[in-house]
Amino acid sequence: MKPITLTLCGWGPFRDSQTVDFTKLSENGIFLITGQTGAGKTTVFDGITYALYGNMSGEIREKNSVRSDFAEDDTPTFAELVMQHNGEGYRIYRNPEYMRPKKRKNGKAAMTKEREKAVLTLPDGTAVEGSSEVTRKIQEILRLDYRQFKQISMIAQGEFARLLTASPNEKTRIFREIFDTALYDRFAARLREDANNLYKEVMEYRHRMDEDVRQFSTEDEIWKELTEGGGYSYELLMERLGQLEKQYREAEKAAGKQAERVDGELVELEKQMEQAESVRKSFARLQETREKLERLKEKAEEMKQEEERLKRAEHAAEIRAEYQLVNSLEKQVAALSRQQQAEQEAIVRDEAGLASCREFYENRERLLAFYDIMQAQAEQKARQEAGEKRKKQLGEKLLRQQSDYLAQEKEAGEKQQALTEAQNRYRRAVIGLAARLVEEGKPCPVCGSLEHPKVAHTDEDVPDEEQLNRLQEAYEESSARLTLLHGLAAAARAELEAQEEQNRQLAEEEKRLHGEIEAFPETLADFAGQHSRAQVQEQAERYAGLVTAQTVRRQNLERLAADKAALEKECREARGKWQAALENGGFSGEEAYLEAVLEEEARRRLSESISRYRMEAASLTELCAHMEEELKGKEKTDTAPLAQKRDELREEKRKGERLRTDCSIAASDAARTLRLLKAKKDDMEKREKAYGIIRDLDNMASGNNARKLVFEQYVLSGYFEDILEAANLRLRRMTGGRYELSRVEEAGDGRSKDSLEIRVMDYYTGKYRSVKTLSGGESFKASLSLALGMSDVIQAESGGIRVEALFIDEGFGALDSESLDQACSALMGLVESDRMIGIISHVPELQERISSQIFIEKKNTGSRIHS
Known part of the structure; x- marks a missing residue:
């Protein structure tokens, strides 16, 4: 990246828009940014870094606090960088988030927030917008992130001398950040974690195997001796488990044979008991059958009476039709008599009804006409109102x-x-x-x-x-x-x-x-006033209905009288036939007949009862004879001794089966415990083998080795050697070959270890000494050499990236004239291949030595840039 122009507006000490044209400064390769303290020299670095990555060059400056106090209300705050990279041009515009006054109302100032904005214009004219999007695109183009750019191209004020006198731990932290060697520390930590995990797994298997041993219960004395105390011998325990399983299986087999023998004796004894019990039950059934037969014989007279009763009921059933006919006809005659009585009563009742509603019926037409006139008058009055x-x-x-x-x-x-x-x-x-x-x-x-x-x-x-x-x-x-x-x-x-x-x-x-x-007649008017139209209509209709009903009822009376006479004649003839049937059936009268009557279902049940009695009596008689024949010559046997012997055999059988079960369970437990121990022992040995390998790697990576060297320190020492080698190329030139930096390889107590502490060889004395003994100017030379060397190594480690611009902030005030010449000569050596170097300093001697300058003028109204 090579800057072309940088424009800062409303930024820090700059009141309005100020532009630095770097094309006028790059002819000699090195240029100076100078001016009074606080004029804004470092602000130029901040503007470049902010335009590229949205961050400042130093650690103490914040991007949201750069709004110039000198700026007018309508002056914006932004940084715009035009740069060249790989022969193509780019333009970056960024403004931070800041508070600015807005239009005043009623004489009162109001504040508003200007949002952060970023726009990157690419060589083809397309644009990328958004702070994070622009930063990602810049990292993609330059192949450097903000951290790498600071270390390689932007050596900020107060930061480039940190590495020289920093403690080994601080150097480790700095290099870890620069070269991202935390990966190796994480790798060592991962090895340590894996080793610990594998050790825990091995111990967990041991605990689980110990638990299996403790859970196995046996009275075996050898097992008890083997499990006394701690530190079990799993090989001996597994061997004893195999022996116990075999012993338990043999005991189980012997108990099984004993149980089979006892079971055979039980079967034979139970057969004898079954035979004796069968004879006893047969004698008991014979006695029970004899008793049932005696009870049936006692009911013989009762059954004879029941047979006579059934016979009378069957005779009564034969003449039942004649009885039912007489009974039916008499009921019909009585019903006709009741109907005649009801009709007579209804005729008398309707006569009273006719009298009460006759007046309504006779005057109905005039009354209804009167109601119509009354309704018409009411409607007319409503219309009048x-x-x-x-x-x-x-x-x-x-x-x-x-x-x-x-x-x-x-x-x-x-x-x-x-x-x-x-x-x-x-x-x-x-x-x-x-x-x-x-x-x-x-x-x-x-x-x-x-x-x-x-x-x-x-x-x-x-x-x-x-x-x-x-x-x-x-x-x-x-x-x-x-x-x-x-x-x-x-x-x-x-x-x-x-x-x-x-x-x-x-x-x-x-x-x-x-x-x-x-x-209208007064009497009818009064009548109409006492009744409603609906009542008149209802009573008139009732009168007409009653007249019709009276006619029908009188006709019914005539019909009922004729029907009754015919039924009475038929009833007398049927009763004569019924009397003859009673005499023929042997009944003294109707009362005797009714006593003998049984319904068909009752007769059927009585007949079945008599039949069952006869069949049961015959069956029991035959059964008694048969059982007496079978029991001739047999006697009852006492089964108590046999039952006692059976109980003894059953108890012996239960004990044998329990012994066989216990032996089977014990054998299974021994086999299961042996199987679990063997499987877990195999798994534990695999993990012990893996643990041995990982433990050795962990010891090597964590410093438990012959050189007491951790993995990350080993990698960092390699980077450190490269940095010191690159730094010495500049330091020799700047010190006339007097000084050379090297790494301290041995601690003060003589223990061998790799260290990131720096010492300096003074060839004037031929001895090593601490860098802390260097003077201010010598320290600056060493620090600058170290920073430049580190920049070279970082570029090499970043895929061969070449930085076309290097900016150094302050540090030259401690140098004498000769040292300044040496430092400038070393820096001029970096200008090769079109590299630009910018130095920020207010040292007058540098102003004399470096012709290309940017002068920043400090005023009470804001700074201005002159180039």
């Missing part, structure tokens, strides 16, 4: 219209009078104007007379034509409204007269209806 209300509204409307007309008439008269008076004043004024032309001895311009006995005078208040026109328009507008109001009043009067005529006609119609009501 509405007409009167409408008449009142129209009268009030007419009064309002008349009042408006009279008021408007007065207003029109006043405006007419005002117009007439104005016209009269105007005419008199015209005469007065003519009178002004009259002169004594000269003819009158109006009449031609030479004598003028009385000359007219003009009034002071004379209207002009415009006033007359306004008065005329006002009068015509008022007159037009008066005509309109006259028409509205006339229409209101006509509407009122039409409503009065309609009200008169309504009154006559109401009078006629009232006359009709007065002519």
